[in-house]
Amino acid sequence: MSTIQPKVSEPVSDEMSLVQAAKGGDVGAFEELVKRYDRNVFRIAQHITQNREDAEDVVQDAFLKAYGNLKQFQGQSKFYTWLVRIAVNEALMKLRRRRPERMVSLDEEVKTEEDSLPREVADWSPNPEQQYNQAELREILTRTIQGLPASFRTVFVLRDVEGLSTEETAEALDLSIPAVKSRLLRARLQLRERLSRFFQRREGGNGKPKNTSGDGNQ
Amino acid sequence: MKCSEFLQELTDYLDGVIDARTQAELEDHLAWCHNCYVVCDTTKKTIEIYRDSQLYELPGDLRTRLRTAIISKCHAQKKAGPEKV
Numbered sequence: 001m002s003t004i005q006p007k008v009s010e011p012v013s014d015e016m017s018l019v020q021a022a023k024g025g026d027v028g029a030f031e032e033l034v035k036r037y038d039r040n041v042f043r044i045a046q047h048i049t050q051n052r053e054d055a056e057d058v059v060q061d062a063f064l065k066a067y068g069n070l071k072q073f074q075g076q077s078k079f080y081t082w083l084v085r086i087a088v089n090e091a092l093m094k095l096r097r098r099r100p101e102r103m104v105s106l107d108e109e110v111k112t113e114e115d116s117l118p119r120e121v122a123d124w125s126p127n128p129e130q131q132y133n134q135a136e137l138r139e140i141l142t143r144t145i146q147g148l149p150a151s152f153r154t155v156f157v158l159r160d161v162e163g164l165s166t167e168e169t170a171e172a173l174d175l176s177i178p179a180v181k182s183r184l185l186r187a188r189l190q191l192r193e194r195l196s197r198f199f200q201r202r203e204g205g206n207g208k209p210k211n212t213s214g215d216g217n218q
Numbered sequence: 219m220k221c222s223e224f225l226q227e228l229t230d231y232l233d234g235v236i237d238a239r240t241q242a243e244l245e246d247h248l249a250w251c252h253n254c255y256v257v258c259d260t261t262k263k264t265i266e267i268y269r270d271s272q273l274y275e276l277p278g279d280l281r282t283r284l285r286t287a288i289i290s291k292c293h294a295q296k297k298a299g300p301e302k303v
Contacts, residue, residue: 027292034285039276042284046274055274056284063288068295118225121253124260129267141271160265161273166233185229192257192264199260 019079023070030070034063037080040162041087047157048091050146051098058094062087077171081164084172088154095150118193128199144194152187159184219247224254232262 015036021029038059045058065086066073073082129137145153158169159180170180224247230236231244248255276284 025296027289027296030292031285031289034288038281038285042276042281043274056280059284060288060291064291064295067288067292118253118257121256123256124263128263138271138273141268141273145268145273156268161268163269166235181229185225188229188232188261188264189225189257191268192261195264195267196260199263 015079016075019070019073022067030067033079037083041083044084044087044157044162045091047145048088048150048154049094054094054098058087058090061090065090078168081168081172084158084164088172092150118189122196122200124196124199125201131199140198144191147194148187148190152183152190155180155183156187156191219243221251221254228258228261232265
């Protein structure tokens, strides 16, 4: 079985020169960095906050905070990893404000390993996503990932959607590498489990399960 | 290799960051354990579906509006001096 190939990231060769120019007061250079990463920051923020307005605020706040603190960026990591770290913190603050009744932390512990053990092992259709139209698929994927704890969701999005390495994810989230790996495994297995009810192979009919409006095994 | 041991290695296996000996053990397990084969295959599909899903794309008009706001505040901040946001 072949392995997952990471997304090809945009070239970073001139990134440090843009950062240096921006540090020197060149707002145009900083605008180039905004153009390069605004879509990624928006996606990450929306995944974490699950709210469009909050995600818009996070994009603005994260870039402004990065601009205001550029001199603190010493270049030991990639600019993008440093920016993601700022954006994740801003997004978590938004989430905490919106859900004060529930503590939201990247360190939140999950009850047991049991929650990630596969229960549903039926095979999927060959091209499961093609069983649904684009809007249906989007709804399924959105609701399914929203059901994960914030700590799992964030690791999954950085690692598997945005294509950061394990080391970069650990650095951006201030977690150890084993913690990233553990959360990633559980996030992947829980998503797989929840998607199985929509994507498993069906006998006869149109191939779709009877109920497509649920939100997974929550 | 037990199924629980296979699961512990699943993430490294899918990411292709595993030593040759462990990889051979995992693939030997996959050859006879149908359940682990299905879990491995559908986990891989899960990752691919999310990666290709284009959830939460930033619309062009909103993108322009946000960038304009950010850059105008950067200019204002530059004029005001090196004070932090």
